[in-house]
Amino acid sequence: MLLLSSLLAFGLAAPSVFAQQSGSFVVAGDTLVSAMMMFLGGSNKVYIIDKVEGNAHQINGHSLYASVWDIDSRTATPIDAQTNAFCAAGMHLPNSSYVVFGGNNAIGPGGDNSAPGSTPTFDPTYQDFDGRRAIRVITPCEGDVTSPPCSWYDAPNGLQMVKRRWYPGAEALANGTVVLIGGMVNGGFINRWTPNVDPAFESGQAEPTYELFPPGPQHPQVMNFMVKTSGLNTFALTYLMPSGKMFVQANFSTILWDYDANVESPLPDMPGKVIRVYPASGANAMLPLTPANNYTPTIIFCGGQDLKDDKWGDYGFPSVDTWTVPASSDCHRITPEPEDGSTPAYVQDDSLPIGRTMGQFIALPDGTFLIINGAEYGTAGYAKRTLTTVTLDAMPYGESLATGPVGQPAIYNPNAPLGNRWSTAGLSSSTIPRLYHSSALLLPDGSVMIAGSNPNVDVNLTTIYPTTYTAEYFYPPYFAAHTRPVPQNVPTRLSYGGDPFDITVPSSSYTGNANDAAANTTVWLIRQGFTTHGMNMGQRIMQLNNTFTVQDDGTLILHTAQLPPLPTLFQPGPGFLYVTIAGIPSNGTFVIVGNGKIGAQPTAPASVLPVSARSSSGTSDGKNGGGKGGKNGNSALALASVKTMVIFTFVTTVVMILVLL
Numbered sequence: 001m002l003l004l005s006s007l008l009a010f011g012l013a014a015p016s017v018f019a020q021q022s023g024s025f026v027v028a029g030d031t032l033v034s035a036m037m038m039f040l041g042g043s044n045k046v047y048i049i050d051k052v053e054g055n056a057h058q059i060n061g062h063s064l065y066a067s068v069w070d071i072d073s074r075t076a077t078p079i080d081a082q083t084n085a086f087c088a089a090g091m092h093l094p095n096s097s098y099v100v101f102g103g104n105n106a107i108g109p110g111g112d113n114s115a116p117g118s119t120p121t122f123d124p125t126y127q128d129f130d131g132r133r134a135i136r137v138i139t140p141c142e143g144d145v146t147s148p149p150c151s152w153y154d155a156p157n158g159l160q161m162v163k164r165r166w167y168p169g170a171e172a173l174a175n176g177t178v179v180l181i182g183g184m185v186n187g188g189f190i191n192r193w194t195p196n197v198d199p200a201f202e203s204g205q206a207e208p209t210y211e212l213f214p215p216g217p218q219h220p221q222v223m224n225f226m227v228k229t230s231g232l233n234t235f236a237l238t239y240l241m242p243s244g245k246m247f248v249q250a251n252f253s254t255i256l257w258d259y260d261a262n263v264e265s266p267l268p269d270m271p272g273k274v275i276r277v278y279p280a281s282g283a284n285a286m287l288p289l290t291p292a293n294n295y296t297p298t299i300i301f302c303g304g305q306d307l308k309d310d311k312w313g314d315y316g317f318p319s320v321d322t323w324t325v326p327a328s329s330d331c332h333r334i335t336p337e338p339e340d341g342s343t344p345a346y347v348q349d350d351s352l353p354i355g356r357t358m359g360q361f362i363a364l365p366d367g368t369f370l371i372i373n374g375a376e377y378g379t380a381g382y383a384k385r386t387l388t389t390v391t392l393d394a395m396p397y398g399e400s401l402a403t404g405p406v407g408q409p410a411i412y413n414p415n416a417p418l419g420n421r422w423s424t425a426g427l428s429s430s431t432i433p434r435l436y437h438s439s440a441l442l443l444p445d446g447s448v449m450i451a452g453s454n455p456n457v458d459v460n461l462t463t464i465y466p467t468t469y470t471a472e473y474f475y476p477p478y479f480a481a482h483t484r485p486v487p488q489n490v491p492t493r494l495s496y497g498g499d500p501f502d503i504t505v506p507s508s509s510y511t512g513n514a515n516d517a518a519a520n521t522t523v524w525l526i527r528q529g530f531t532t533h534g535m536n537m538g539q540r541i542m543q544l545n546n547t548f549t550v551q552d553d554g555t556l557i558l559h560t561a562q563l564p565p566l567p568t569l570f571q572p573g574p575g576f577l578y579v580t581i582a583g584i585p586s587n588g589t590f591v592i593v594g595n596g597k598i599g600a601q602p603t604a605p606a607s608v609l610p611v612s613a614r615s616s617s618g619t620s621d622g623k624n625g626g627g628k629g630g631k632n633g634n635s636a637l638a639l640a641s642v643k644t645m646v647i648f649t650f651v652t653t654v655v656m657i658l659v660l661l
Contacts, residue, residue, distance in 0.1 A: 021475040021479060022475055022480035023427045023476070023479075024474070025428060025429075025430045025472045026474075027470060027471075028471040028473045029075060029471055030469050030471075031471050032048075032055070032064055032078060033048055033049075033050035033055055033064055033065060033066060033067050034451075034452050034467050034469060035048045035050070035437075035438070035452030036051055036437040037050075037088070037439060038439045038440075038441045038451065039090060040443075040576075041068070042096075042142065042590055043444050044444075046068070047069075047140070048067045048076070049065070049066045049088075050065050051085065051087070051437070052086060052128040053065075053454075054458055059079075060127075066085075067079060069449075071444070071445075074471075079146055079151065080154075081128075081152075081154055082128065082156055083129045083130065083156055084128045084129070085100055085131055085134070086103050087166055087187070087533070088102045088103040088131065088166075088532075089101045089165075089168045089169065089170040089537060090530030090532065091172050091178045091530060091537055092172060092527070092571075092574055093176055093598065094176035094598055094601075095573075095597070096140065097140075098137075098140075099213065100136040100138070100530075101134075101136075101161060101170060102131065102134065102161065102165035102168050102183060103131030103132060104131055104166055104187060105186070106126075106130050107123055107126065108126050110457065111457035111458050129156035130156070132165065132185070133161045133163070133164050133165070134160060134161075135158070135160060135161060136153060136154040137159070138153070139152075161211060162211050162215065163207050163211060164185050165180060165207055166185065166186070166187050166234075167182075167184055167187075167191075167234035167235050168180050168235070168236075169237070170238065171240055172573065173571065174571060174572075174601065175567070175598060175599050175601065176572045176594070176597070176598040177216075177598060178213045179210060179211075180210060180213060181226070182207055182208060182236055183207045183234065184206060184234060185204060185205050185207050186205055188205070188315025188316065189312075189314070189315060189316065189381055190231050190234070190279065190312050191206050191230065191231055191232070191233055191315075192230050193314050194313065196231065196314075199227050199228075200226075202230070205315060206226075208227050209223065214598065221262050223257075225248060225255050225257065225264055226250075228251075229250040229253050231251065231309075231312060231314075232275050232280070232312065233251055234277060234278045235277055235533055235535065236249070236250040236277060237249040237277060237535075239297065239299055239336075240568055241297060241336055242296070242297065242337060242566060242568050242569055244258075245259075245337075246259055247336045249277070249299075251277070252269050252270040252275060253270075254268060254269065254270065254334070255267055256337075268334075268344065271330075271348070272306055274301075274330050274332075275306065276301045278381075279380040279381040280304040280328075281304060281305075281358045281379065282304025282305075283304075283356070283360055283374075284299065284301045284302075284361065284535070285299070285361035285536070285539060286298070286299055286539070287299070287300055287414045288367050288414065288543060289570070290367075290542075294339060295564055296337070296339050297569075298333050298334065298414075299334055300332070301331065301332050301333075302330070302356070302359065303328050303331075303357060303359045304327065305322075305325065305327060305328060307322075307325060317385055317386050319387040320387070321386050321388055321389055322379045322386070322402065324377065325378065326355050326377055327357035327374070327375065328357075329352040329353075329354065330351060331348075333346070333347045333349050334347065350419060350420075353410050353424055354406060356371070356406050357375055357376075357378060357380065357402060358434075358435060358438070358534045359372065359374035359534060360373050360374070360531070360534045360536070361539075362440055362442050362448055363528075363540075363541040365442075365524045365588065366476075367522065367524070367543070370412075370448060370474075372434070372440050372448065372474065373406070373434035373435075374405075374434070375403060375404050375435050376403075377402060377403050377404045378400075379402060380401070380402065380533065380534070382401060382455045382456060397465060398460065398463035399455055399457055399460075399463070400435060400456075401436075401455065402435050402436065402455065405433035405435060407433075407434075408427055408430075409474065411423050411476070427477075430474075432453070432472065433465050433468075434450060435455050436453070436455035437454040437455065438450070438451070438453040438454075438468070441528055442528045443473070444588040445588070446476065446478065447473045447475050449472070450471065450472045450473075451471040451472070453465065454467045454468060478584050478585060483511050484584055485505050485509050485521075485580070485585070486505070486506065486508075486586060487503045487504065487505050488504040489501075489502060489504050490579075490589040490591075492591055492592065494563055494575075494594075495593075495602065495604065496562065496564070496566065496567050496593075496601055496603040496604070497562055497565030497603050497605050498607060500562065500607040500609055501560055501562075503560055504555060504556070504557055505556040505558065505579060506555055507553060507554025507555055510556075510582075512582070514550045514554040514615055515550055515614045515615060517581050518556050519548075519612075520583075521548065521556065521558060521579065523558060523577065523578070524577070524579075524580060525543075525544055525575050525576070525578075525591070525593070526541045526576050526578065526588065527539060527570070527575045527576075540571075542569065542570050544560050544562075544577075545561040545607070546558050546559060546561065547559045547611060547612040549610075549613045550614050552616070554615075559610055560609075561606070562607045566603075567594065567601045570593060571594075572592075572593050572594025572601050573593060574590065574591070575590075575593055576588030576590055576591065
């Protein structure tokens with residue numbers, strides 16, 4: 001019986017060699033700092049930024065606040081940071097640089113200025129400078145990340161915004177300029193005092209203006225929407241629309257905003273007055289832009305909180321014990337600029353499998369979205385008390401305002417029928433709580449890096465939800481495939497309109513009938529964005545139009561269009577191109593969209609593609625599960641045959657052993 005159990009374990013385990021941890025989490029390593037923010041720099045680096053705090057790792061005589069993660073070696077390299085980037089915003093530039101805007105004043109131990117000599121300008125213990133107006137620029141390159149030109153620019157008296165901004169919104173424009181919206185001046189739980197007698201400026205605590213980077217000739221102007229949404233308007237949710245106007249959502253209000261003229265057009269309120277911005281922190285994303293929807297943006301919102309307005313409190317703390325309040329499971333979509341000219345409206349979507357605050361949408365290269373991280377109860381943020389629990393000793397989860405970590409991710413298919421869009425099938429759960437200040441990012445190979453979590457004012461390794469330095473990789477279901485596309489001749493620069501290009505996919509890098517494979521191929525362009533606070537600022541996913549020619553040896557030639565000649569759809573800057581066959585993506589190829597410069601982007605007429613041409617034989621490489629006239633339409637079927645073979649071998653072996661016994 002023992003022998004039989006051992007054989008059974010071996011037999012069932014064998015397919016996992018091919019599965020490559022499909023649907024599972026793998027511990028990746030130590031990030032050295034807690035990953036409050038992350039973004040991809042080229043094909044093999046993830047830049048990680050923490051708030052200023054007492055991390056054990058040191059650099060230049062003070063605690064470490066930033067590192068660069070090597071995706072392949074799974075190791076982190078320390079990099080120096082001088083200004084406090086706590087709750088800053090970030091956005092890409094056309095040349096693939098990333099810029100980090102604003103943050104907190106200088107702080108010392110305990111997250112304040114109570115230590116001797118500490119001021120909001122500089123703290124001598126942590127040796128950090130005021131970051132509220134700071135502009136930090138990182139241009140990823142392949143050299144030494146600790147030395148120019150690969151090190152980042154962060155100078156206390158260097159580039160600065162006009163206004164101090166903590167938790168600002170940010171969005172890139174069609175010319176690569178970045179708009180920075182609102183924020184707090186000195187921080188707090190939400191952006192108001194109670195009673196709220198000065199909704200515009202909150203006696204100097206709120207910043208209701210917007211400004212540009214690089215700066216324009218105009219001084220920052222007040223954005224009326226920031227006044228209307230006073231209190232719940234930090235990290236305003238922003239999406240550039242095809243018209244050039246901007247979709248903006250905060251509190252329970254929504255507008256289309258002409259930023260040139262500073263004119264706002266109201267859109268419907270969020271149904272049920274569910275709050276999606278920080279600290280409710282609902283997941284939000286722009287759904288894939290595809291030829292099928294004529295590249296018309298639709299925004300989805302899921303989760304967050306629906307506390308009554310008086311329960312949110314003010315800068316000091318919430319007026320309710322947030323950890324007792326279930327997070328929302330509500331999901332709604334809105335198409336802000338419908339093609340048919342109809343009035344925009346929020347549309348009910350399938351609810352989340354479980355309520356979630358601080359969940360995060362990650363666009364995957366099969367056209368679906370992963371939601372990951374977060375909690376079932378409470379909100380983002382931390383505090384030492386609430387209105388009803390008045391001491392830290394009485395706080396049941398330390399300084400955390402949330403509990404019930406949601407360890408299992410879920411996958412959302414925007415094209416599935418209503419009622420069938422969410423799935424958790426085959427997805428395991430992480431054992432590491434990922435609450436406030438956690439982050440997630442799609443990697444070039446299609447896996448997802450998860451890191452951070454730190455609902456604490458300073459480093460705390462002993463509380464229930466501690467400061468977290470452990471990174472994980474999550475492998476979506478398509479990692480079950482044992483054969484993945486290996487595209488060739490992928491360009492490294494894409495344009496807005498212009499001549500199409502050909503991508504070659506050899507027959508050895510897919511399974512099944514060649515004609516079927518070609519007909520089930522999509523070319524995805526993904527910008528992962530700047531991840532922080534349950535958001536991926538700048539994240540977009542676009543399907544490039546393509547036709548195909550199938551050669552008799554099974555080689556696929558994908559005739560691929562450039563982006564539509566409208567830079568508002570996918571702003572200039574970095575991205576990754578994936579070729580996906582029957583739901584199985586290739587590794588992403590790093591590309592630059594546009595001319596790499598800030599300014600009006602060159603455009604050309606939309607690409608004209610040849611008609612698709614099928615092969616009369618429809619062959620593919622037989623050693624990979626296809627063969628002439630093969631019917632295996634995708635890798636999942638090929639995997640099933642492998643499992644069948646393993647089980648057959650196992651059964652045969654058991655029978656032989658039993659006969660011998």
